[in-house]
Amino acid sequence: MYLNEWMKNFLFKLVFVVSAFFFLSPDILHAEWGLNMTQGVTPISQDVYNMHMTTLYVVTVIGILVFGVMFWSIFHHRKSKGVKPSKFSHSTSVEVIWTLIPFIIIVSLAIPATKLLARMDDTSESSITVKATGYQWKWKYDYINEDVTIYSNMAEDSVEASQRNSGIDPKATDNYLRNTDTALVLPVGKKIRILTTANDVIHAWWVPDLGWKRDAIPGFINDNWTIINKEGVYRGQCAELCGKGHGYMPIVVKAVPEKEYTAWIEGTKLALKSKNASSDKDFTMDELRAKGEGVYKANCLACHQANGQGIKGVFPAIDGSPLANLKENIPAHIHQVIYGKGVMPAFGEQLSDTDIASVVTFVRNNWGNKTGHIIQPKDVVAARKK
Amino acid sequence: MVSKDIYFIPEPSKWPIVASLALFTTFIGGAMLLNQSSNGKYVLILGAMGIIYMFAGWFSSVISESLSGSYNRQVDVSFRMGMGWFIFSEVMFFAAFFGALFYARVLSVPWLSGEGHGVATHQFLWPAFKAAWPMSVMPNPASFTAYKDTIPATGIPAINTLLLLTSGVTITFAHWALKKVQRNHLCAWLAATVLLGALFVYLQAGEYHHAYSELNLKLSSGIYGSTFFLLTGFHGFHVTMGAVMILAILFRSLKGHFTKNDHFAFEAVAWYWHFVDVVWLGLFIFVYWL
Amino acid sequence: MSSQTIADHDHHDHKPVGIKRWLFSTNHKDIGTMYLVFALIMFFIGGSMAMVIRAELFQPGLQFVDPQFYNSMVTVHALVMIFGAVMPAGVGLANWMIPIMIGAPDMALPRMNNMSFWILPFAFALLLGTLFIDGGGPAGGWTMYPPLVLQTGKAFPYLIFAVHFLGVSSIMGAINIIATVFNMRAPGMTLMRLPLFVWTWVITAFLLIASMPVLAGAVTMLLTDKYFGTSFFNAAGGGDPVLFQHIFWFFGHPEVYILILPAFGIISQIIPTFARKPLFGYASMVYATASIAILSFFVWAHHMFTVGLPITGELFFMYATMLIAVPTGVKVFNWVATMWKGAMTFEAPMLFAIAFVILFTIGGFSGLMLGITPVDFQYHDTYFVVAHFHYVLLTGAVFALMASAYYWLPKWTGYMYDEKLAKIHFWLSAIASNVLFFPQHFLGLAGMPRRIPDYSVQFADFNMISSLGGFAYGISQLLFVYIVIKCVLGGKKATSQVWEGARGLEWTLSSPPPFHSFTKPPKVTKALMDY
Ligand code: HEA
Ligand code: HEA
Ligand code: CUA
């Protein structure tokens, strides 16, 4: 249905692209069409943009010259015009010249590039350090020195709309695939050090407006920095193939004034405390299932699928699986969610006892799994103690 | 049948496609085995038999062509180039593993322990890890086999070095004997070379046994064990192949093959043997000694 | 091959017949033909996978395939195109043309030649077969980075062994080409008289022998990491996932020149023919090709700028990468100078060659931009890279292969192809491929990562345009197959010379050439090779 709507714009945009191709003017390129690299919101991103434009201009000019000469000769030196071919076959001076000129051009591009790179490399004197860890498929952020850890999953409406043939219009979804449940909140105007690493496979942390991306490599840490000059919400996503959820690992950075940032840190500390505080309260089946469904969508669905069938040969089905059905397997089931197994990640750190209790209950009482088993937070507490 | 000034173009031959099929079967068997399929070993054996059959058949047709004088000087040069560049490709194969060894020693292990580029890595991920080579304590000791000790260069490896160097000399003596048409000497020196090669493999196998059963040094002993076993393992495999090839040459010599001026197969095997020798020197220096 | 005149030519050949002619072949032309047909089939298989990719990316939202299958389409598409289509097509051309161009009776090692070919179908049976087993095909990208690739299921060992197998084939093919060129030249065919196609292939063969074994080593380490507890690529045991990337790209960058150097050679044959003028700067062409090949071993880490190399490393690889533009520029300028003051005509091979020069250069320009490290931090792993390499691979390597097919088809079959249809094929391909890949530059700059099955809505318009271009390009290739089949079946008879401006030994033989090309070595004189 939105197809039609696009078709209306389509011809116009095609013409636009073609003309942009021929007139490569930076103004057109930079319009809100998303044709060109963003100038971003940091000093570095601005420099990167300038370096990009310089190179683009240089190669465009070279291209116009080379192709110009070529077309000139295509038009004038054609047999149908009755020309006789020349016989010349080399000229040392010309060949030396067109070896030297590109060399000089390259050197003059390499010099500013070297300077820019040196500036990007300098992470000293930063005031805040955040460690970003890539998981299949979410990000974890540790505010070093603040004792704040948050997990950032793709927002639930994007998860739903992105299921195959979900019937939900991506256009009607808020920032489809580029929205998270929790944003990384950072203060503006401060030098922030961002460490990247990963838990399972290689990911890459990328927010275009900051002007760089960096791989997150399991077992190693990469050091980066940024100074965000403008308040706002900046979106990016994982930029290194990390398995089937690679397209579903958005990053949202919220840049706020420093005051707001401090307040947010304090608030988050409190919230985390109450969230992680294990409740000795007992929940009803309906409460657990309702909560569990949300946890499932955010954490399990990517592998085990909405229908609990998994993907044959890669991720096992939990619908009908003995681990999720037999009563004697309840402890093993809880254990596997807390500690992971093989490719399945450990969720013990990122999910609270209540979350784990509810997702296990949900899994055991959904699809064909009709066990009636109820798992309470205290069961999870017991499992963690072992 | 063929005149010497015409470059020998073989008749259509079934061996190339038999070779591809045999390798294909072997690979499937290997893959099945790795995927824990119990029938894998039968397929693997079938493929290996196919490979042996192919080699026997292909080489026997080459040998009979050679004996019947089909190959002129130019064909000989093609064979030489073929063998030379094949050995070069083998050198590059080993280079990948040597590269891994140098990378680990010079870069990744020091980084993990916080040197240079690795400050943050060490600080946040492996605060307890200290670089050392040989590295008996891994960054994450839990998931790898710690070993008691490594194999010192001065023991068996030094003896093995002598053995291989000597075998390089003996095969050269064999070559001289061939050129002087002293067939008895030729066979004797070849036999000596095979024996030295076999002794090398025997001692090496003993070292592996020692490493596994007493030193607890295994493939899974972190990057040290990985590079150690893959480098020496692939080398040992090449020595074995080389020894088999020399054995084949020995049998042909006994049968009276090869003449003073026409013995490409002999030389090819000798080149290969020297290559194996040189790789060992690299191993001895960089794996055992330094 | 049914006409009587040809039968006369073949009178003295004892040509084998039936299926054995192909299975057991020791004839460079037959083996060349098999390579070319195989490459075309693989181009269609790889292309069909590309069509799946483009169909899924036509609109935002997930319509046709699951993400896991999408990833495996991307992975296998690339492996098939590179190892199944472009490389075998290049080797097929080498097989057909090198012996003829240097005045040799055949390739130096004919049986090994046949083995290098017959490995290919089996290797791809291993690889493509995995698409039908539990867990599906490999889905970790053609670059096979660990740890992700170690998560592959049952397909894993098949992937590794297929790569080993392909490596064996390439190495044997390369050895054969080197032995042929250095040992089988006719008297008078000095090195500096070699046609450039032969030169570029020799240099390519060196690249192959030096780089394929390294790839074999890399995937062997993957295998032992997965099944035998080694820790080459695992920090917990002292290894490093990035180590794999170093080894892979030590192979991978020379590999992309393995794909393009023969294309350079083809273009250097075609442009002089249709400009009716000698190639400008023959010697500098040879030296430039050699410099590109040597430099290609010192630039690998430009694929890894974002892994966090020490800055000295990044600078070194940036400078080396940018340097490659110099010898490549020499080649481009020489082609243009060859056209300058020629007397050009524009048959299909020339059209493809001209398009190659322009579009490859555009791809080279984006390559240069990618080589600038601080900016590559933005470009890396986006569609800007996808646009770059399809310009050099599709409108570069594949266009050159199309040009060569039209150029030599009359020689191979003895008939002229349908020039009118070929021109239509050219224009459709040239326009469609630009509609397909030019907008991907914009997508990349605007922030769309590669290897994703679904994207946020701001990327929708250009993806739709790109997909439409893709479908148009794909359908146009059916026309190519039609033209080839039509040409094989008959048509206007081709002369030995075929093209007015053609020079070189291959045009002294009948079209098609006799089964054994030069049983008596021809005498090569300066005049024969020159204008
Ligand atoms: C045929 C294949 C081919 C060729 C020929 C090239 C040619 C070049 N490539 Fe490309 N490249 C690929 C195939 C190829 N590439 C592939 C497949 C990938 C992606 C792999 C993957 O990740 O999956 C890739 C990725 C890739 C990257 C990594 C990008 C990233 O992932 O972030 C880089 C970075 O430096 C790069 C650079 C270059 C350069 C500098 C050249 C140069 O050789 C280009 C030189 C040519 C010119 C510059 C034009 C002509 C010159 C002139 C007219 C002279 C004057 C010009 C100047 C002075 C500017 N390439
Ligand atoms: C020589 C190499 C080569 C060639 C020729 C091509 C050709 C094509 N490629 Fe490919 N491609 C790569 C090498 C190549 N590619 C590599 C190395 C990657 C990176 C993989 C990775 O990330 O790991 C890649 C990745 C890649 C992507 C990125 C996927 C992603 O990152 O998510 C895309 C997306 O558009 C794409 C598209 C295409 C298209 C449309 C063609 C077309 O040109 C294909 C045209 C051919 C045909 C279509 C076949 C012929 C016609 C028919 C079969 C008739 C039927 C037609 C219809 C039904 C319309 N390729
Ligand atoms: Cu995480 Cu891609």
Ligand SMILES: [Cu+2]
């Ligand atoms: Cu490269």
